[in-house]
Amino acid sequence: LVDLDGKGEVAGGVVVMRFGENALATIQGVRAKIEELKKGLPVGVEIVPVYDRGDLIERAVASLTTSLLQELVIVSIVVLIFLLHVRSAFVAMVTVPLGILIAFIVMRFQGLNANIMSLGGIAITIGAMVDGAIVMIENAHSRLAAATLRKGGELSSDERWATIGESCREVGPALFFSLLVITVSFIPIFTMQAQEGRLFSPLAFTATYSMAAAAILTVTLVPVLMGYLVRGKIVPEAVNPLSRMLHAVHTPALRFAIRFRGITVMIAVALLAVTYYPYSRLGSEFMPPLDEGDILYMPTTFPGISITKAKELLQQTDKIIASFDEVRHVFGKVGRVESATDSAPLSMIETTIRLKPKEDWPDPTLSTKELTLKMDQAIKLPGLTNSWTMPIKTRLDMLSTGIKTPVGIKISGPDLVVLQEVAQDVEITMKKLPETLSAFGDKAVGGYYLDIDINREQASRYGLTVGAIQDVLQSAVGGVNVTEVIEGLERYPLNIRYPRALRGVIESLNRVLIPTPAGHQIPLGLVADLSLSRGPPVIKSEDSRPNAWIYVDISSSDIGGFVDSAKQLLDKEVTIPAGYTVSWSGQFEYMERAAKRLQLVTPLTLLLIFLLLYLNFRNVVEPLVVMLSIPFGLLGGIWLIYANDYNLSVAIAVGFIALAGMAAEIGVLVLSFIDQEVKARRSAV
DSSP, X not given: OEEETTSOBOOOOOOOOOTTOOHHHHHHHHHHHHHHHHTTOOTTOOOOOOOOHHHHXXXXXXXXXXXXXXXXXXXXXXXXXXXXXXXXXXXXXXXXXXXXXXXXXXXXXHTOOOOHHHHHHHHTTHHHHTHHHHHHHHHHHHHHHHHHHHHTSOOOHHHHHHHHHHHHHHHHHHHHHHHHHHHHTTHHHHTOOHHHHHXXXXXXHHHHHHHHHHHHHHHTHHHHHHHHHSOSOOOOTTTOHHHHHHHHHHHHHHHHHHHTHHHHHHHHHHHHHHTHHHHHHOOBOSSOOOOOSEEEEOOBOOTTOOHHHHHHHHHHHHHHHHTSTTEEEEEEEESOOSSTXXXXXXXXXXXXXXXXXXXXXXXXXXXXHHHHHHHHHHOOOTTOBOOEEOHHXXXXXXXXXXXXXXXEEEEEOSOHHHHHHHHHHHHHHHTTSTTEEEEEEOOTTOEEEEEEEEOHHHHHHTTOOHXXXXXXXXXXXXXEEEEEEEETTXXXXXXXXXXXHHHSSHXXXXXXXXEOTTSOEEEGGGTEEEEEEEEOSOOEEETTEEEEEEEEEESOSOHHHHHHHHHHHHHHHOOOOTTOEEEEEEHHHXXXXXXXXXXXXXXXXXXXXXXXXXXXXXXXXXXXXXHHHHXXXXXXXXXXXXXXXXXXXXXXXXXXXXXXXXXXXXXXXXXXXXXXXXXXXXXXX
């Protein structure tokens, strides 16, 4: 059954996209086809789109595209301000669009679409893409100024090209290795599995392609463009007012740090130690919640609910939700179609809530989560356990783990009755936690069944077979298709069975007449015993063992902290029988799997980065200095996460991975220039 806006039953349909197709292109094609169909609809019939994923895709891509353009403009302005030479700034900035273009070309051949993650990979590397070109140009500026001073006049074309070539050879290897380090730092993302792997691999691919392209352009195209464009009046770094101001701040601080080396190291170690406090206070989750712009309401009722009552409940909840001014449409579904892709029982309602644009809300400052809490307070019906989530997120979660809530508990064991008892105990225990919004355990034996036990001996006295009795039951209770109704090209089966009054209670069924071979008719009660019993409405199994699941919806986004508290309470208050096991699922399962993989791969990646640094510096001390600088580069990020009340998640781990690569890059560049200066002073002596 499906209902629209609480106004009554309607006909509904779902468009299923082929695997591997472009979602936005498919949606745009469906939109166009719907507009065509509207022209030929009968009077009073209309097609109402109740969920359109294209809105989210278009909003997300438009937002990220705007951010990319803003980032490009900001980086261009910063480069121009520091270099104070338009043509030099152009040389630096040309690596960004060319690098992005190369990344897009590789994406096209690989079959990657432009989405939040793939464009995000480019966004986090734009700043690092110009680093190499800027360092190379600044080094060329200083070398050209020094050569001009030595000559006492303007350099010839050959002298200028020779000077630029020499300056590029000085810093080229270090720059290439530093950009290569950033590229290698994304290896942990490539090793992620399952949902987190599919989610973040586009980001890792595009970031890697962008950085690899930038590294190649820095050592090939940039030197050539410098030779053609870096000419004319070049403002020395010592004359640049912004550089002078920064030097005025940095030089005293650097002198103090070098003079009081012991104190500097102690301050750094103290900062590292103090940062443990905010780090220990951070919560954990799989992913920060994405506001999809729509809501999915998935309440659960007790098994055995009739289709009439389910229809009534569906319409009531839809009408309440539709009364909110922020809601555009409410499309509710209960039960299932004759398809293996939709195995929902009558006890599970699925209501898709399509919201209006934020600017049309009475209070645009209201968040989707706050709106959800208001709806939850409005729907308090007996026997109904609320669950609020997002459409896309829930579909992915249910396909991966079968759990529709942030946290799920799976109990495995041989006996369905014991499973139900343990599930009820766990459900009651979970409701004691303050962060629990709702908890609902599977009723493993909560279904209602009508058992018809045919007495074979009694049936044989009337010349009846079991098959003959079952044929009568099938036609009387289940119904039989006797013919088809033809309306033009349409065909509808005509099904005949007893009315509900004659098949709804055992007393009526006992009086169902069965024809005998002798031509007599006898009541069913003479040859069969009818009784009502309780049994499993559905049997779930994993790893060849029956399961009972508990769905837990929580108010906190700290899933890891909630699970830790829940485990302690569960161990204290619930006794798990021998032969039965408890496992935690839902988003917690993804989070735990991703954390284990990162704990394994991250040290190996750091070791690989150390080997690359060793190949560049040809000693052990300088790579160690770079590696020791990486934790200090992450301190600010940890404090910002704590200050903004964010949780640690896979997304934040990816950000820290990118940040660690950039910290290593800066360390490589600083040490390379120190080596050059030391070498120059030794040569002078």
